[in-house]
Amino acid sequence: MSQDSKSSEQELAKHAVRKAGLAARAGLSPVERIEHSLALTNFADALGVVPGDMVAGFWPIRDEVDPRPLMDALARRGCSLCLPVVQGENLVFRRLEKDGQLEPAGFGSMAPGPDAQAVRPNVVLVPLSAFDRNCNRIGYGKGFYDRALSELEKLADLTAxxxxxxxxxxxxxxxxxxxxxxxxxxxxxxxxxxxD
Incomplete structure (x- = not known):
């Protein structure tokens, strides 16, 4: 089998998995999405974050899980927070301050504006389309998080x-x-x- 054929098969397989994960997510009612998002806070201690960690959250788009209650719980535990901003083909992370102004940050998300401090998170909460029991994920196909995680790992220990x-x-x-x-x-x- 040629490399092109393998690549094409892999892309088709990824597309099918992405589609299945997104369809399952879309099948949740608005009330279920809220309740399930709030349930994330029940497991905040299991994440192993400690006071002083810089945690990158994300602003939910479409019918994504909403990590904001979890982010609030982590902030109350002494973590600093930041949000990603799309710049060209990459993500940059800006410090999220309580009551700070937010502006559109690409793909329907919101984040602090350019005056906010650019930071390097050591914990990144990653959105996804689908995942498996081995903690493999598939995103939305643009590679933003793949590139960002690769760059952040070069600079320090990173938990994704x-x-x-x-x-x-x-x-x-x-x-x-x-x-x-x-x-x-x-x-x-x-x-x-x-x-595990």
Whole structure:
């Protein structure tokens, strides 16, 4: 089989998994999405974050899980928070201050404006389309988080935690050599740690 054929098969497999995860997520009612998002806070202690950690959250788009209650819980535990901003092909992270102004940050998300301090998180909460029991994730296909995690890992120890609804779990996420396994997945059913 040629390299092009393998690549094409891999893309088709990823597309099918992405579609299944997004369909499962879309099947949740608005009330279920709220309740499941709030349930994330029940497992905040399992994440292993400590006071002083810089945690990158994300602003939910469409029918994504809402990590903001979890982010608030982590801030109350002494963590600093930041949000990603799309700049060209990359993500940059800006410090999130209580009562700070937010502005559109790409793809329907919000984040602090350019006057906010640029920071390097050591914990990244990662949105996703689907995940498996081995903490492999598939995103939305643009590679923003893959690139950001790769760059952040070069600078310091990094913990990357996928955040999703439990219904987005699939049997297996097809992985390529450049794909990074996450350190854990947090869903409304609990925290799944890589290697467990």
């Amino acid at each position: 935690i996928g955040v999703a609804f439990a219904v987005q779990q699939v049997e297996e996420v097809p992985m390529e050599p450049h794909d990074r396994q996450l350190d854990g997945i947090l869903s409304d059913r609990g925290f799944l740690k890589a290697g």
